[in-house]
Amino acid sequence: AFLNRIDKVDEKIGAYLYVAREEALKSAKEVDEKIAMGEDLGQLAGIPIAVKDNISVRGMQNTCASKMLEGYVSPYDAFVTEKLKKNNAIILGKTNMDEFAMGSSNENSAFKIVRNPWDLTKVPGGSSGGSAASVAACEAALSLGTETGGSVRQPASFCGIVGLKPTYGRISRNGVVAFASTLDQVGTFGRDVKDCALLTGTIAGIDKGDFTTVDEVVPDYTKFLTKDVKGTRIGVPTEFLQGLDNKIRAKIEEAIEVLKENGAIVEEISLPLAKYSLADYYIIACAEASSNLARFDGIRYGHRAKDFKDSVDIYFKSRTEGFGEEVKRRIMLGTYVLSAGYYDAYYKRALKVRKLIKEEFDKVFKNYHVIITPTSPTTAFKIGEKTKDVLSMYLSDIYTVPANVAGIPSISVPCGMVDGMPVGMQIMGNYFQEGKLFNLAYSYE
Numbered sequence: 001a002f003l004n005r006i007d008k009v010d011e012k013i014g015a016y017l018y019v020a021r022e023e024a025l026k027s028a029k030e031v032d033e034k035i036a037m038g039e040d041l042g043q044l045a046g047i048p049i050a051v052k053d054n055i056s057v058r059g060m061q062n063t064c065a066s067k068m069l070e071g072y073v074s075p076y077d078a079f080v081t082e083k084l085k086k087n088n089a090i091i092l093g094k095t096n097m098d099e100f101a102m103g104s105s106n107e108n109s110a111f112k113i114v115r116n117p118w119d120l121t122k123v124p125g126g127s128s129g130g131s132a133a134s135v136a137a138c139e140a141a142l143s144l145g146t147e148t149g150g151s152v153r154q155p156a157s158f159c160g161i162v163g164l165k166p167t168y169g170r171i172s173r174n175g176v177v178a179f180a181s182t183l184d185q186v187g188t189f190g191r192d193v194k195d196c197a198l199l200t201g202t203i204a205g206i207d208k209g210d211f212t213t214v215d216e217v218v219p220d221y222t223k224f225l226t227k228d229v230k231g232t233r234i235g236v237p238t239e240f241l242q243g244l245d246n247k248i249r250a251k252i253e254e255a256i257e258v259l260k261e262n263g264a265i266v267e268e269i270s271l272p273l274a275k276y277s278l279a280d281y282y283i284i285a286c287a288e289a290s291s292n293l294a295r296f297d298g299i300r301y302g303h304r305a306k307d308f309k310d311s312v313d314i315y316f317k318s319r320t321e322g323f324g325e326e327v328k329r330r331i332m333l334g335t336y337v338l339s340a341g342y343y344d345a346y347y348k349r350a351l352k353v354r355k356l357i358k359e360e361f362d363k364v365f366k367n368y369h370v371i372i373t374p375t376s377p378t379t380a381f382k383i384g385e386k387t388k389d390v391l392s393m394y395l396s397d398i399y400t401v402p403a404n405v406a407g408i409p410s411i412s413v414p415c416g417m418v419d420g421m422p423v424g425m426q427i428m429g430n431y432f433q434e435g436k437l438f439n440l441a442y443s444y445e
């Protein structure tokens with residue numbers, strides 16, 4: 001049924017870069033056989049899942065939506081893919097994205113754009129735009145994306161679905177193409193909170209292949225799916241509501257009212273340093289990206305230029321041809337902030353600011369269980385609207401990046417519509433408190 005749906009609508013949406021028809025039908029058949037044998041199948045048995053095209057699935061392409069990796073096929077499974085397979089999930093294919101996960105609208109894919117299923121003239125958000133659109137358009141039951149600075153929550157909010165970025169270290173990055181290693185996490189999409197919780201529980205946990213994963217018990221997240229939020233203390237930072245579009249603000253306030261009715265205690269708080277997160281993020285993310293992307297040299301992976309004089313010329317031409325404009329911009333910014341003479345002024349200072357932002361969150365979480373804000377300052381915007389204005393594109397991450405900079409978990413849950421487009425409410429929590437986020441999101445839903 002999902003493959004039929006993809007056939008019917010994906011030409012218009014553009015969510016997939018690769019549809020794994022044969023592989024999906026084969027694994028569906030295997031699941032059937034295992035059922036017949038009475039095997040224990042795991043909690044995602046038979047559920048069709050779409051996977052972002054920067055997460056390795058053995059035998060499938062892994063292009064990161066870049067010409068640099070066109071034709072590259074993963075020789076192994078990412079840790080999260082292994083977990084999906086162990087639970088007998090069915091992988092439907094690889095989803096479209098912004099090139100190397102750099103972008104907020106999915107317009108940076110080297111291959112094709114993704115359209116928002118609610119309005120085909122609008123963007124689905126990014127960089128996990130294909131993963132979000134595939135679930136919103138019923139082309140997948142669940143999907144995996146990645147987050148470096150909002151790339152799951154912002155598209156979830158634009159597409160009217162649930163999206164979670166876990167605590168840094170909760171889910172392994174092993175087998176995920178690195179963008180900014182101290183920020184990257186795999187994130188989960190579902191049409192409702194329960195779906196998102198199930199998928200998260202399946203893939204979370206320690207992995208010896210990623211030494212930043214933490215040996216902390218993965219709770220059964222479905223246990224948190226109750227309407228009861230009595231005594232939960234919610235902080236709403238005033239800074240995040242100032243200057244916000246009135247209609248979006250009204251939706252967030254209505255949602256907060258529901259949580260109050262369900263027993264939560266809501267108070268205004270202040271996060272004065274959060275406004276520095278965006279600048280901080282773009283320095284750190286670009287610095288790490290410039291280093292991580294150095295491996296794409298035309299020799300070890302992917303695209304290699306045809307005519308070259310010597311080894312420097314191979315690097316130069318292959319990278320010039322293989323990378324798109326936004327990726328080049330980030331590499332240049334990143335090498336600049338890391339270069340001798342600027343390192344202290346930019347990169348080192350950004351790390352100090354990051355620490356202060358973390359401390360600010362720590363302080364708030366001494367008194368509050370969660371922080372609620374809008375996920376994005378706007379609903380989905382028109383295709384092409386922000387492509388010429390890079391700064392305004394970067395600003396669409398303003399509410400989501402603080403959680404990445406601090407490494408805390410955060411979820412986006414749909415909270416109504418404004419002018420026919422979905423709005424998302426963001427709930428941030430303390431380290432490893434994903435369960436609390438599911439609880440609140442479910443209570444509201």
Ligand code: GLN
Nearest residue numbers: 101102103148149150151
């Ligand atoms: N939109 C942000 C960026 O362009 C976030 C990307 C991400 O989370 N992968 O960097």
